[in-house]
Amino acid sequence: MSLTSTPTTSGSDRLYTFVGGKSGPWKVTSCLPVKGDTLPPADRMEVLQGTLTSPPHDTSWMLQGVTSNERYVTRDEKTQLVARQVALGRPEARCAAFIPIRKNAAWWAMTQDERRAVFEDRSHHIQTGLKYLPGVARRLHHCRDLGEQGPFDFLTYFDYPQTEITAFEDLVAALRATEEWKYVGREVDVRLVWDGA
Amino acid sequence: MSLTSTPTTSGSDRLYTFVGGKSGPWKVTSCLPVKGDTLPPADRMEVLQGTLTSPPHDTSWMLQGVTSNERYVTRDEKTQLVARQVALGRPEARCAAFIPIRKNAAWWAMTQDERRAVFEDRSHHIQTGLKYLPGVARRLHHCRDLGEQGPFDFLTYFDYPQTEITAFEDLVAALRATEEWKYVGREVDVRLVWDGA
Numbered sequence: 001m002s003l004t005s006t007p008t009t010s011g012s013d014r015l016y017t018f019v020g021g022k023s024g025p026w027k028v029t030s031c032l033p034v035k036g037d038t039l040p041p042a043d044r045m046e047v048l049q050g051t052l053t054s055p056p057h058d059t060s061w062m063l064q065g066v067t068s069n070e071r072y073v074t075r076d077e078k079t080q081l082v083a084r085q086v087a088l089g090r091p092e093a094r095c096a097a098f099i100p101i102r103k104n105a106a107w108w109a110m111t112q113d114e115r116r117a118v119f120e121d122r123s124h125h126i127q128t129g130l131k132y133l134p135g136v137a138r139r140l141h142h143c144r145d146l147g148e149q150g151p152f153d154f155l156t157y158f159d160y161p162q163t164e165i166t167a168f169e170d171l172v173a174a175l176r177a178t179e180e181w182k183y184v185g186r187e188v189d190v191r192l193v194w195d196g197a
Numbered sequence: 198m199s200l201t202s203t204p205t206t207s208g209s210d211r212l213y214t215f216v217g218g219k220s221g222p223w224k225v226t227s228c229l230p231v232k233g234d235t236l237p238p239a240d241r242m243e244v245l246q247g248t249l250t251s252p253p254h255d256t257s258w259m260l261q262g263v264t265s266n267e268r269y270v271t272r273d274e275k276t277q278l279v280a281r282q283v284a285l286g287r288p289e290a291r292c293a294a295f296i297p298i299r300k301n302a303a304w305w306a307m308t309q310d311e312r313r314a315v316f317e318d319r320s321h322h323i324q325t326g327l328k329y330l331p332g333v334a335r336r337l338h339h340c341r342d343l344g345e346q347g348p349f350d351f352l353t354y355f356d357y358p359q360t361e362i363t364a365f366e367d368l369v370a371a372l373r374a375t376e377e378w379k380y381v382g383r384e385v386d387v388r389l390v391w392d393g394a
Contacts, residue, residue, distance in 0.1 A: 014342075066342050071268065112313070113271040130381040143340035145263050 025196020065141025200201030222393025262338025
């Protein structure tokens, strides 16, 4: 089992492309609009490192983001994260969630100290995430600063074994109950199971 | 006098393109490698909002970046900045400096609290900049998260009246004497005078 296919073009090694349509090793089990509009229907999803020169003819949607330096984590938190976090693509991680998110104008109007206060001091985003490590692996992709104006600010992506399904539901429920989540303007929750080679 | 030309293509309204070559309203008076390699020679520079479908045949270099949310400023600092800062493009601002910068791996390996400590607590980047407002106008463009791998992380751009030339030299000298500047891996300093319509 391999999470990412061979890049089909060159480009930044921090760029990832999520393609929903009729092909790809991940089978879509649900696609729910948590806030705002949903995505067009897709049966399957593929995750590519890099970009696509020619998306398959039956592509339903294609979303891109780049991994980047962390914007809120302190050194103490980073030390805790590094000690516990695991990489995506474990053979047993046959469940995944792809959750693209847009934050609203009020979020982006805040300064760094204000965003940090909401994100961690009051919403405990990092501490909550830590509780679910190493069961759930995650990778955050940023869209907002890419050249093209996209529909989302972040593409969040998780994989986990079947034994962690309940834990993962607890994690997303906890994050959606926070003050930080009030700044989410659009969120779609795509769930997937591995059905590849 | 207008700082930016009409966009030649659509695209993010936060994307700017700096084009060095034989055309453009800004005449290059010097181009010095402060650290690392310089840029190829250019006589003139143009600043465009958006991107270019077909760069002029005699283009020497083309660099792109996007404006973004501020990464370090607190609300108190933002209040001080907003009260004093001016927009680029004042008719009297006939001098400009285009200073693309790449920071090194050690910078990007730091966490948010560590970068903030270097940036402001120990290097006083924001407080130093404030001293030169409203004489010097500035705009910061981020390159690092654009899809393509570029040679710089930031494109810094300033304009100011002739009466501020000495002040501007003091500003760049102060910033280059800081701990933060030790994390600069490459910096080119392009100076310009307005020679447009």
